[in-house]
Amino acid sequence: MDLSVRLTSAALNAGSVLSTKLAGKVSFYLFCRPLARSKVRGxxxxxxxxxxxxxxxxxxxxxxxxxxxxxxxxxxxxxxxxxxxxxxxxxxxxxxxxxxxxxxxxxxxxxxxxxxxxxxxxxxxxxxxxxxxxxxxxxxxxxxxxxxxxxxxxxxxxxxxxxxxxxxxxxFQFLRDEFADQTKLNARLRADLQRRIETELFPHQADPWVDFDxxxxxxxxxxxxxxxxxxxxxxxxxxxxxxxxxxxxxxxxxxxxxxxxxxxxxxxxxxxxxxxxxxxxxxxxxxx
The missing domain is CATH 3.40.50.1820 (Alpha/Beta hydrolase fold, catalytic domain)
Incomplete structure (x- = not known):
């Protein structure tokens, strides 16, 4: 894990002690975004x-x-x-x-x-x-x-x-679990991430974990x-x-x-x- 990921992980888990809602919102924000764009190679x-x-x-x-x-x-x-x-x-x-x-x-x-x-x-x-x-x-x-x-x-x-x-x-669960593992989310944030994926990202899917499998x-x-x-x-x-x-x-x-x-x-x-x-x-x- 590189330094930026380690720092993000530490900040999210520490923040969840004070506010699961806020740290969870940040985790979800990061989950939804590639954050970097690939350029055309020579x-x-x-x-x-x-x-x-x-x-x-x-x-x-x-x-x-x-x-x-x-x-x-x-x-x-x-x-x-x-x-x-x-x-x-x-x-x-x-x-x-x-x-x-x-x-x-x-x-x-x-x-x-x-x-x-x-x-x-x-x-x-x-x-x-x-x-x-x-x-x-x-x-x-x-x-x-x-x-x-x-x-x-x-x-x-x-x-x-x-x-x-x-x-x-x-x-589809691999995406959630891999992100949570890479950022070392604690159990509280993992549960919050799953809830947000289900209710905010795919509110009209009965069960995205099955639907997208x-x-x-x-x-x-x-x-x-x-x-x-x-x-x-x-x-x-x-x-x-x-x-x-x-x-x-x-x-x-x-x-x-x-x-x-x-x-x-x-x-x-x-x-x-x-x-x-x-x-x-x-x-x-x-x-x-």
Whole structure:
């Protein structure tokens, strides 16, 4: 844990002794916000700058959407927390070579989009807007938090032929618990955070912990799934991938890598080969 997190942890827990309400409000504020925006990397810039862009709107926030291609054979790309669409630059190149159109967006509070908060429901709304424009997606590729969002959207309204989930979380409770563990919240603040998530962030969900759990709704998702996860991922543990495999069985192919972690896995050539071979089966033998 770095110094800033240690100081935040100490302040929140000390503050809860005086006022759980105030410290809880600060904890909830931090939980809802990425707090940092990723910049376009030099290796991504050429791909990023040749995208066709448009503006979407969700909850009053302007969101930048991207398209690489003429719209035929659309493939939806969903980034994770504190990430952005440009992270998919190597995959975009490969998809275009195969005649596919890559479609993505910077979520609210990410990349070039507005806002300082984002929720899984906003992801779903943005996906719905792109679905209306492009129709059924040939495939979906998601990373990290984007994986959880993709499973929710695939129940409704997202229509797609295949899903590749990379280094993703499958359990919505993981987000709450990981945040609480990282900031070392005491029991009082953990309970307060859960209450605020349920009543303030998702007041219209009967049970967000079940509603947003990718494992709980297998009967509503019938497309082939490839999950790629690294056993050394220290951001989202590989247990999240095994959890999906246990739920989806033969419908889901699991590939476990080693030594790539949570981010390098996005650009690893062997991972890209696996993803492309699954997304565009007829490309096997054409790539590489």
């Amino acid at each position: 290796t991504e810039r050429e791909v990023h700058e040749r995208a066709v862009t448009e503006t979407l709107t969700v909850n009053g926030k302007q969101v930048v959407a991207y398209r690489w291609g003429d719209g035929s054979r659309p493939v939806l790309l969903l980034h994770g927390w504190r990430s952005r669409a440009s992270r998919y630059a190597p995959l975009v190149q490969r998809l275009q070579e195969l005649g596919c159109t890559a479609v993505s967006f910077d979520a609210p509070a990410h990349g070039d989009s507005q806002g300082d908060t984002v929720t899984i429901l906003e992801y779903r709304e943005l996906i719905a807007q792109l679905q209306e424009k492009y129709g059924t997606f040939e495939s979906v590729v998601a990373h990290s938090f984007g994986v959880l969002c993709s499973f929710l959207a695939l129940r409704e309204p997202l229509r797609a032929g295949r899903l590749v989930a990379i280094a993703g979380m499958s359990d 990718a494992k709980q709704h297998t009967g509503q998702i019938d497309l082939p799934i490839l999950v790629i996860h690294d056993e050394d991922d220290d951001t989202v543990p590989v247990a999240q991938a095994h959890r999906l495999k246990a739920a989806y069985g033969d419908q889901l192919e699991l590939v476990v890598t080693k030594g790539l972690g949570h981010r390098k896995i996005m650009t690893d050539p062997a991972v890209l080969d696996s993803a492309i071979g699954f997304l565009v089966p007829e490309s096997v033998g054409e790539v590489g």
